[in-house]
Amino acid sequence: MADEMKVAGYICTGCGIGDRLDAGQLEMIATREGRIASCKQHEFLCSAEGVKMIKDDIDSGEATHLMIAACSRRAKTDAFSFGEIPMARANLREGVIWIRPEDPEQDETTQEMADDYIRMACNEVKQMNKPERSGEQELNKNILVVGGGVTGMTAAIEASKAGYPATIVEKSDHLGGALAGFSKKVPSKAPYAEPEDTGIAEMIAAIEADDTITVHLNSKLAKTSGAPGRFVAEIEGAGVTSEFGAIIQATGFTPYDANNLPELGYGKTPDVVTQLELEALVKDADGAIKRPSDGKEVESVVFVQCAGQRSTKENHLEYCSGFCCTTSIKQAMYFKEANGDINTTILFDDLRTPGAAGEDFYRAGQEAGVTFRKGKVSEVDGSLNVKFDDLILGMEDNIQPDLVVLATGMVPNSGVNIEAIAPKDDEEAEAGEQTENDDVVAVIDAESILNLDYRQGPDVPQLVNGFTDSHFICFPYETRRTGIYTAGPVRRPMDVEQAKSDAMGAAMKAIQAAENAALGRAAHPRSGDLSFPKFRLEGCTQCKRCTVECPFGAINEDEKGYPQFNEARCRRCGTCMGACPVRVISFENYNIMTVSEQIKNVDIPDEFDEKPRILVLACENDAYPALDMAAATGKIEYSAFARVIPVRCLGSVSTIWIQESLDSGFDGVVLMGCKKGADYQCHFVKGSEMAHYRMGKIGDTLETLSLEKERVAIYEVAITDIEKAPQYINDMAATIEEIGMSPFKF
Amino acid sequence: MSDLNQKMVEKYKGNFLQEVINNVEEGETMKMCMQCGVCSGSCPLGPHWEYPPQHIFMLIRAGKRDEVLNTDSFWNCTSCYNCIARCPRGVQITHVMHGLARYQKVLGLAPKNQPTEKFSQLFWDNLVQKGRVNELKLGLSLYFMNGFGEGIKTALKNQKLGMAMMKAKRMNPAEMFGGHGVKDPAGFQKMVKKAHELEAARIAGEES
Numbered sequence: 001m002a003d004e005m006k007v008a009g010y011i012c013t014g015c016g017i018g019d020r021l022d023a024g025q026l027e028m029i030a031t032r033e034g035r036i037a038s039c040k041q042h043e044f045l046c047s048a049e050g051v052k053m054i055k056d057d058i059d060s061g062e063a064t065h066l067m068i069a070a071c072s073r074r075a076k077t078d079a080f081s082f083g084e085i086p087m088a089r090a091n092l093r094e095g096v097i098w099i100r101p102e103d104p105e106q107d108e109t110t111q112e113m114a115d116d117y118i119r120m121a122c123n124e125v126k127q128m129n130k131p132e133r134s135g136e137q138e139l140n141k142n143i144l145v146v147g148g149g150v151t152g153m154t155a156a157i158e159a160s161k162a163g164y165p166a167t168i169v170e171k172s173d174h175l176g177g178a179l180a181g182f183s184k185k186v187p188s189k190a191p192y193a194e195p196e197d198t199g200i201a202e203m204i205a206a207i208e209a210d211d212t213i214t215v216h217l218n219s220k221l222a223k224t225s226g227a228p229g230r231f232v233a234e235i236e237g238a239g240v241t242s243e244f245g246a247i248i249q250a251t252g253f254t255p256y257d258a259n260n261l262p263e264l265g266y267g268k269t270p271d272v273v274t275q276l277e278l279e280a281l282v283k284d285a286d287g288a289i290k291r292p293s294d295g296k297e298v299e300s301v302v303f304v305q306c307a308g309q310r311s312t313k314e315n316h317l318e319y320c321s322g323f324c325c326t327t328s329i330k331q332a333m334y335f336k337e338a339n340g341d342i343n344t345t346i347l348f349d350d351l352r353t354p355g356a357a358g359e360d361f362y363r364a365g366q367e368a369g370v371t372f373r374k375g376k377v378s379e380v381d382g383s384l385n386v387k388f389d390d391l392i393l394g395m396e397d398n399i400q401p402d403l404v405v406l407a408t409g410m411v412p413n414s415g416v417n418i419e420a421i422a423p424k425d426d427e428e429a430e431a432g433e434q435t436e437n438d439d440v441v442a443v444i445d446a447e448s449i450l451n452l453d454y455r456q457g458p459d460v461p462q463l464v465n466g467f468t469d470s471h472f473i474c475f476p477y478e479t480r481r482t483g484i485y486t487a488g489p490v491r492r493p494m495d496v497e498q499a500k501s502d503a504m505g506a507a508m509k510a511i512q513a514a515e516n517a518a519l520g521r522a523a524h525p526r527s528g529d530l531s532f533p534k535f536r537l538e539g540c541t542q543c544k545r546c547t548v549e550c551p552f553g554a555i556n557e558d559e560k561g562y563p564q565f566n567e568a569r570c571r572r573c574g575t576c577m578g579a580c581p582v583r584v585i586s587f588e589n590y591n592i593m594t595v596s597e598q599i600k601n602v603d604i605p606d607e608f609d610e611k612p613r614i615l616v617l618a619c620e621n622d623a624y625p626a627l628d629m630a631a632a633t634g635k636i637e638y639s640a641f642a643r644v645i646p647v648r649c650l651g652s653v654s655t656i657w658i659q660e661s662l663d664s665g666f667d668g669v670v671l672m673g674c675k676k677g678a679d680y681q682c683h684f685v686k687g688s689e690m691a692h693y694r695m696g697k698i699g700d701t702l703e704t705l706s707l708e709k710e711r712v713a714i715y716e717v718a719i720t721d722i723e724k725a726p727q728y729i730n731d732m733a734a735t736i737e738e739i740g741m742s743p744f745k746f
Numbered sequence: 747m748s749d750l751n752q753k754m755v756e757k758y759k760g761n762f763l764q765e766v767i768n769n770v771e772e773g774e775t776m777k778m779c780m781q782c783g784v785c786s787g788s789c790p791l792g793p794h795w796e797y798p799p800q801h802i803f804m805l806i807r808a809g810k811r812d813e814v815l816n817t818d819s820f821w822n823c824t825s826c827y828n829c830i831a832r833c834p835r836g837v838q839i840t841h842v843m844h845g846l847a848r849y850q851k852v853l854g855l856a857p858k859n860q861p862t863e864k865f866s867q868l869f870w871d872n873l874v875q876k877g878r879v880n881e882l883k884l885g886l887s888l889y890f891m892n893g894f895g896e897g898i899k900t901a902l903k904n905q906k907l908g909m910a911m912m913k914a915k916r917m918n919p920a921e922m923f924g925g926h927g928v929k930d931p932a933g934f935q936k937m938v939k940k941a942h943e944l945e946a947a948r949i950a951g952e953e954s
Binding site: 341343363366367369371372373374390392393397 | 761763777778780781800801804805807808
């Protein structure tokens with residue numbers, strides 16, 4: 001790259017841009033006001049010819065930085081792809097001509113919109129540098145799998161098949177996990193009519209025969225440190241310390257403790273068993289299934305669904321474990337297979353048999369003569385009298401079988417809930433975030449699984465009910481610790497087949513993480529991004545906000561209390577940048593200045609021109625595309641006074657931007673991020689939540705400026721909100737009309 | 747309790763579902779009922795049944811033999827076939843309802859003075875005489891179903907309608923004397939007799 005920065009501008013006049021806008025004026029603004037080295041117009045910039053023009057300029061050294069004024073940065077990304085060359089895109093199509101009506105009376109404000117986007121892009125790109133990989137880690141193809149159940153074994157086998165050696169760490173003395181104790185499993189193949197072999201023996205044999213899979217039994221992780229591409233795990237029990245590229249946590253579940261259910265007879269008589277205990281009973285049975293108390297052959301059995309589940313009672317599980325209805329059908333079929341005359345009754349509240357396979361298996365159960373009764377069990381007494389309300393017939397009824405089976409749920413083995421033990425005495429933890437956890441004073445007796453040597457705690461964060469946090473919609477395997485993937489029932493309750501496909505997904509993600517780390521590339525959603533935050537430590541005040549607020553635990557602290565960044569753990573959201581009060585954190589291609597310069601270079605008309613300016617900071621993942629799509633409908637408009645700047649995540653928004661914009665005469669600021677909370681859609685998990693928290697305190701800033709608090713609004717916008725997102729901008733325009741223009745226009 | 751009923755109770759020992767499957771027409775289709783309740787919702791007379799079809803199926807599965815065999819619910823079925831048309835699981839509901847009614851009667855448990863049950867008997871008795879329904883006689887037997895005085899009263903009330911029907915050749919008074927029948931009455935009687943024998947043999951098989 002040439003030492004001298006040469007910003008080359010390209011204005012596309014295709015797609016109607018040239019018809020609606022004065023391209024000559026735009027070019028003049030780019031060169032005179034934007035002061036870029038060169039600027040060219042092209043009537044079809046994304047064509048092979050147009051792209052070649054740009055490439056030629058790059059090759060000849062005429063262009064080291066690019067300002068492309070055409071369509072949205074989300075459009076034509078294949079054409080406008082010039083490696084790591086810094087590039088700013090002025091959105092003249094979706095951002096201007098498509099969102100504004102074709103009307104001579106509006107032409108002036110529409111042109112002003114375009115003029116500003118040119119000024120903004122020219123000044124943005126000057127603040128950008130070419131990012132380069134850090135080289136912090138090399139390629140390490142070894143995958144660590146924690147847990148040797150069906151999920152862990154599948155993950156190891158899949159990784160090995162793809163050419164990535166796997167190491168299984170299993171705390172017990174055998175592989176197979178819970179499934180090893182099963183008699184049979186719910187069928188995985190059409191016609192889904194009969195229970196099938198668990199397949200555990202074959203899996204164990206495959207692992208034993210595989211040279212690239214190492215198994216450590218009776219072992220656990222004493223310490224895990226590092227980052228993707230360079231994880232170091234001390235394996236206690238095996239007495240080895242090894243390096244890994246990525247980690248899959250498949251630690252499964254613990255059966256719910258049925259001792260919490262004395263009302264259902266558990267503990268009162270040995271003839272009330274859980275589903276897992278029945279599996280053992282059936283496995284050990286020689287011919288007829290006999291009940292534990294007196295060895296009598298079971299002639300009638302009742303299954304009680306949702307035992308201690310889907311209930312808000314103390315010590316019950318609030319959620320549905322999802323696998324237990326099909327498991328009860330399978331177990332009823334054990335009895336029917338042994339003797340068709342055995343009465344098998346399943347008492348359910350809602351029968352949930354997920355998937356086509358589940359539905360077929362339910363029908364197979366009906367064919368086999370299993371009785372399904374919708375009923376709520378109130379009591380099972382010591383003599384096995386099952387009292388229940390029949391919810392179809394609306395009557396109380398009771399059955400006295402030989403055996404009662406309780407369908408109890410799954411409790412995830414997710415280790416320590418690190419957010420419940422967040423250091424309360426750390427003042428920055430309180431200043432930081434986790435407002436919803438302020439009242440949590442939990443006593444944790446869980447043992448850590450990963451023993452992570454991370455500042456943020458020894459295990460991966462949990463979301464609700466102890467299950468590990470992951471972006472449920474878009475990135476189900478990604479935990480909040482990059483390079484560590486959870487799969488199976490530790491992530492959400494699931495059955496064997498679901499756990500297997502979960503394991504495959506996690507294995508693929510782990511492989512991807514190891515490869516990405518070697519290349520210095522980001523994982524999702526900024527896949528392939530080489531930029532990473534840089535810390536100007538001489539300006540750092542050691543406030544620790546970045547280390548606390550990073551949703552991914554990317555930042556440790558060194559001995560002196562300075563942030564110690566781990567590139568491969570970073571997702572490049574910039575939440576640290578938004579957190580830093582002294583603004584010492586920046587990315588090569590995204591920093592405080594790239595946005596500040598855009599804000600400063602918007603032309604602010606005089607107060608009496610009646611032309612307000614609205615700054616819109618829109619999340620590039622959802623809100624910005626929603627605005628683009630609104631434009632593409634051709635029916636939706638938003639105010640010509642809006643100037644939209646995409647941000648990586650609302651979490652990266654620095655309050656200085658808000659302050660600067662209001663200082664320089666903007667009349668309103670609209671922030672749009674993703675949904676936050678337990679059912680969040682934020683692509684960086686906590687970014688949107690952090691932004692809302694920080695903006696909750698913006699009132700003070702406004703007060704010092706003597707401005708109305710209505711001038712700053714923050715919204716949660718989903719990618720589908722193509723009507724709402726423009727409406728929020730128009731609402732701000734209406735608000736400004738009501739409360740008047742900003743007094744800060746000079 | 748009839749002998750047959752007693753024997754059935756002993757034979758099936760509370761497995762009423764199996765008893766129904768073995769003895770009621772299309773009874774085996776009931777296995778696939780998933781209790782969605784579309785049948786009850788589709789039944790035009792559903793609200794007037796003691797147990798609508800969905801509940802009958804649930805009672806059968808729950809082994810509530812007495813409840814099912816002592817209700818007059820299925821006698822209310824008008825054979826509109828809405829339920830069969832709508833059942834997502836292919837349960838032959840209308841047939842099962844009629845089958846249950848018949849089975850109830852076979853067991854000697856049919857409700858007393860149930861109008862549909864009475865009419866069904868009159869219809870059958872009328873039909874088996876000549877293999878064809880004699881509408882005039884069937885109508886008259888309906889008039890006199892509840893006693894002689896009641897019959898005369900109803901007949902007089904419908905006098906005008908009857909005359910009009912005769913004029914329009916919709917009713918032939920000559921039907922009172924013999925009336926029309928099938929071409930081969932002897933063959934027809936043989937067929938009915940054979941059917942009775944088959945049914946008797948089936949029940950004997952059930953009893954054994």
